[in-house]
Amino acid sequence: MRPVEAEAVEAHQPQFRPQAVRRSALAGAIGNLIEYYDFSVYGYVVVVIAPQFFPSDDPTTSTLLALAVFGTAFVPKLVGGVFFGWLGDRVSRRTALVSSVLCMGVAASVTGMLPTYHQIGVAAPALLVVTRLVQGFSTGGEAAGSITYVYESVPSRRRAVLGSLNYVGSNLGFVLAAIITGGVVALTSKEQMADWGWRIPFLVAVPLTLLCLWARLRLEDTPEFTEAARRSSLPNAPVREAIATHRKAVAQVVGVMIAQSGCMFLALTYLNIYLSNELNYSAELVQWLSALAGLAGVVLMVPAGWLAGRYGPRRVLLVGFLGMLVIVYPAMLMMGRNNLALAGVGQVVVMMWGAIIQAPVAVLFPRLFERRVRFSGMALGYNIGTVLAGGTGPYIAAYLVAATGNVQSPSFCVMAVCAIGIGSLLTIKKTVDKEYLHSSLQVGMDRTGSIAEH
Secondary structure: OOOHHHHHHHHOOOOOHHHHHHHHHHHHHHHHHHHHHHHHHHHHHHHHHHHHHOOOOOOHHHHHHHHHHHHOOOOHHHHHHHHHHHHHHHOOOHHHHHHHHHHHHHHHHHHHOOOHHHHHHHHHHHHHHHHHHHHHHHHHHHHHHHHHHHHHOOOOOHHHHHHHHHHHHHHHHHHHEEEEEHHHHHHHHHHHHHHHHHHHHHHHHHHHHHHHHHHHHHOOOOOOHHHHHOOOOOOOHHHHHHHHHOOOHHHHHHHHHHHHHHHHHHHHHHHHHHHHHHOOHEEEEEEHHHHHHHHHHHHHHHHHHHHOOOOOOOHHHHHHHHHHHHHHHHHHHHHHHOOOOHHHHHHHHHHHHHHHHOOOOOHHHHOOOHHHHHHHHHHHHHHHHHHHHOOOOOHHHHHHHHHHHOOOOOHHHEEEHHHHHHHHHHOOOOOOHHHHHHHHHHHHEEOOEEEEEE
């Protein structure tokens, strides 16, 4: 069954209960908030914890080693994507979502309790790598799972806006990480922050995880999945089936995610190191600046989702990547003028434009796959692209600056991944925009010809 034909089947679903729609959108957003909070705290405190786990006479060496550990968390994402994709397509969407967030929360909390190198020697960085690997494994199912769940749980005409709430949640996770880390930095001395203060942001994961579990345990499975389970039409090997029947769609998702993650992990992780280490701004100011920039992106996320519903997700993403390709170098030039106000404007511009390259994928990717393999297919493409660009991006950026002395050199990495994203989008048929525009702006027709709310 082709994706377009699959959408025709999806149009005849049971009615969506308003309470279930609200719960699904909220649970998706909260889950992404927890995931990206837990995952990004490491990036915000990496300058502080680098000498705690990788002591060296050269601060740059310590930071590069700590960033390498940041990158290792991306390696098991693909394994996690395969596992949670199988769980979501074969067992239960709900089970996959609950399991992934629980795994992430436990790993982040344990990170905040780890002994340092000075306490247990080389075992400390080894344990840090293990917790990051577990976090990476859990994130392999979170983004694709929440996108799938919301897409299948809300009426077609509301998918674009409510789907964008997934990215509202993820960006709020980055903002919350910046605010909490900035608050701890402000309330502690440099010595206290290095000694125990860095642990606090990780331990905040405990109540956040409990909140998300409460929200997700109240969920039901999506109407599509429930109907498929009732008819015993679930796939036996969804990952293998996705590769066999949706190979092109997986490759398209990979290309778009290389571009998206390459841009956003540079903006959300490396820029903090860039402003602190290369431009010598205080860590406290950098945290608050990151929070402000992240909020700017959050504000535009729902409007970007609306644009995807109004003009089509493929078209909006093309504009987003073209715009990012053009603005990233001037933005980094502004940051390098040794003027905090200009640095703030540059980072805000990047984050605001980032909304345009994030929100539309919540409705583009699910349309490329049939229900049978939607979770698995998206998880494969999503995680391969994120591993290739998101995991290596901050490290490559730091290395380029150290090797060339050109603090604007990371912008060329962003330009390259944007070109990959544009090329991938051009392989997706234009009819996707038209089809989505039709399904988003029109209410369904039942068999008698009357208007039916889905």
